[in-house]
Amino acid sequence: MKQWVVVISSFLAACNAGTWNGVGERPAMGWNDWNSFGCEVSEDLVLGSAKKIVDLGLKELGYEYVVLDDCWSKGRGSDGTLQPDLDKFPNGMKHVADKIHDMGLKYGMYSSAGTQTCGGYEGSLDHEEEDAKTFAEWGVDYLKYDNCHNQGLTRSPKLSYDRFKSMSDALNKTGRPIYYALCNWGEDLVWDWAQDIANAWRISGDIGDVFNKYFVHCPCDGNENRYCTKTGFQCSVMNIMDKAAYTEFRGSLKGSGWNDLDMLEVGNGKMSDEAYKTHFSMWAILKSNFLLGNDIRNMTEDTFSIITNPAIIALNQDMNAAATRVWYYGDTTDSIGLWVGTSSNGDQLMALVNGGNEPRKMNATLEDVLFYVSSEVEESARKTAFDIYDLWGNRMDNSTAEAILSGDADDDFKAKHLYNATETSYKDGLKKNDPKLLGKKIGSVEPMGTITADVPAQGIAIYRLKPQSGKSEL
Numbered sequence: 246m247k248q249w250v251v252v253i254s255s256f257l258a259a260c261n262a263g264t265w266n267g268v269g270e271r272p273a274m275g276w277n278d279w280n281s282f283g284c285e286v287s288e289d290l291v292l293g294s295a296k297k298i299v300d301l302g303l304k305e306l307g308y309e310y311v312v313l314d315d316c317w318s319k320g321r322g323s324d325g326t327l328q329p330d331l332d333k334f335p336n337g338m339k340h341v342a343d344k345i346h347d348m349g350l351k352y353g354m355y356s357s358a359g360t361q362t363c364g365g366y367e368g369s370l371d372h373e374e375e376d377a378k379t380f381a382e383w384g385v386d387y388l389k390y391d392n393c394h395n396q397g398l399t400r401s402p403k404l405s406y407d408r409f410k411s412m413s414d415a416l417n418k419t420g421r422p423i424y425y426a427l428c429n430w431g432e433d434l435v436w437d438w439a440q441d442i443a444n445a446w447r448i449s450g451d452i453g454d455v456f457n458k459y460f461v462h463c464p465c466d467g468n469e470n471r472y473c474t475k476t477g478f479q480c481s482v483m484n485i486m487d488k489a490a491y492t493e494f495r496g497s498l499k500g501s502g503w504n505d506l507d508m509l510e511v512g513n514g515k516m517s518d519e520a521y522k523t524h525f526s527m528w529a530i531l532k533s534n535f536l537l538g539n540d541i542r543n544m545t546e547d548t549f550s551i552i553t554n555p556a557i558i559a560l561n562q563d564m565n566a567a568a569t570r571v572w573y574y575g576d577t578t579d580s581i582g583l584w585v586g587t588s589s590n591g592d593q594l595m596a597l598v599n600g601g602n603e604p605r606k607m608n609a610t611l612e613d614v615l616f617y618v619s620s621e622v623e624e625s626a627r628k629t630a631f632d633i634y635d636l637w638g639n640r641m642d643n644s645t646a647e648a649i650l651s652g653d654a655d656d657d658f659k660a661k662h663l664y665n666a667t668e669t670s671y672k673d674g675l676k677k678n679d680p681k682l683l684g685k686k687i688g689s690v691e692p693m694g695t696i697t698a699d700v701p702a703q704g705i706a707i708y709r710l711k712p713q714s715g716k717s718e719l
């Protein structure tokens with residue numbers, strides 16, 4: 246087992262140098278309108294949200310892709326090209342892309358590997374080359390490519406692969422670097438074959454704004470039947486995490502792609518604050534595609550202080566591979582679990598997740614936390630004491646969030662309170678132990694000791710463990 250980990254880590258290191266299409270070195274960060282707005286899309290919504298990303302300092306945090314989802318089109322023109330709905334986008338799509346680029350951001354759009362999109366609009370099946378060309382001409386930097394109306398070209402990895410590869414090839418042919426986000430809801434073992442053709446791939450049916458409730462619409466329990474083909478919708482955070490436990494390793498396997506656990510629901514109002522923290526933290530540590538899904542023109546302080554926590558975002562953008570679940574008890578509606586991973590600077594990362602509706606005292610032994618460290622460092626790891634940093638320990642307070650959200654804060658104030666990843670990447674910031682990325686030191690643990698935490702209902706204790714200097718060769 247340990248030997249495997251060494252072989253695979255070296256493989257990952259060797260492959261991280263670049264991706265198959267030159268983009269997607271890290272999971273995409275940004276925003277997508279679907280979770281909040283469905284088909285109610287417009288130029289005002291897209292450009293207004295992009296402006297907010299800039300004004301609130303979210304761009305510097307790394308949120309760079311502004312993605313327009315379904316329901317933007319009005320069929321094909323007489324020349325066969327996709328046409329935007331001019332009631333929603335009166336100036337057309339190139340105008341939207343240009344404006345977004347002027348703001349220093351990137352522009353994403355949506356189509357389906359079917360005859361129609363899920364909303365019943367024109368799809369791109371058998372029109373891949375002309376549509377890819379249209380997207381490239383408009384200045385699109387990201388394509389979400391869905392699975393509806395696929396004419397039965399599914400239920401076999403080969404059929405799905407070929408169908409999604411057609412668009413991948415077509416995008417490549419345009420010569421424009423376009424992040425390709427494949428969205429077949431986790432069908433046909435997509436995580437086994439998408440690394441060569443996509444930058445990210447959805448691993449489940451649609452997320453709902455729900456933490457651990459079972460919904461009949463999302464029939465696959467993430468634990469019981471990973472290969473269940475009823476992908477569904479209204480999937481809970483815990484359901485998707487359970488699915489990710491079986492596929493996390495595929496993300497980043499070839500250094501060129503990421504599991505997509507679906508857009509974030511943080512701030513959409515139906516989950517508790519603790520649940521949103523858990524959701525945000527886990528999507529980060531699992532290196533999911535990382536797109537906000539709330540109305541960012543209209544956010545509460547609580548939401549803002551979650552989505553701007555740099556100690557958490559750093560996990561998503563820094564780690565070479567997603568976290569792994571070491572142990573788990575329960576089911577999707579009530580569980581406890583321990584997830585572990587490694588930061589690029591060698592720190593250990595751990596998350597104790599309380600998937601139930603009552604607070605719990607939880608603990609993790611270092612034996613478990615270090616379960617996946619490579620055999621090369623295992624011996625020294627066993628002799629190492631660690632300082633423990635709580636990654637939510639320095640969460641922004643509400644008055645700071647309020648000052649920024651109200652527009653009263655000047656640039657100095659924002660620079661003081663927000664991390665600037667465009668200036669110093671998360672990886673470099675961690676190398677320098679930037680305090681904004683470390684969280685708050687809450688104690689230490691002796692070699693092979695046990696870490697305990699009071700974890701709120703639906704909550705998470707997520708820690709960075711720093712080997713104590715002078716005591717370790719880790």
Ligand code: GAL
Pocket residue numbers: 279314315362363364391392393428450451
């Ligand atoms: C679904 C997809 C959603 C959203 C929707 C649009 O298939 O999973 O994320 O894009 O279609 O109709």
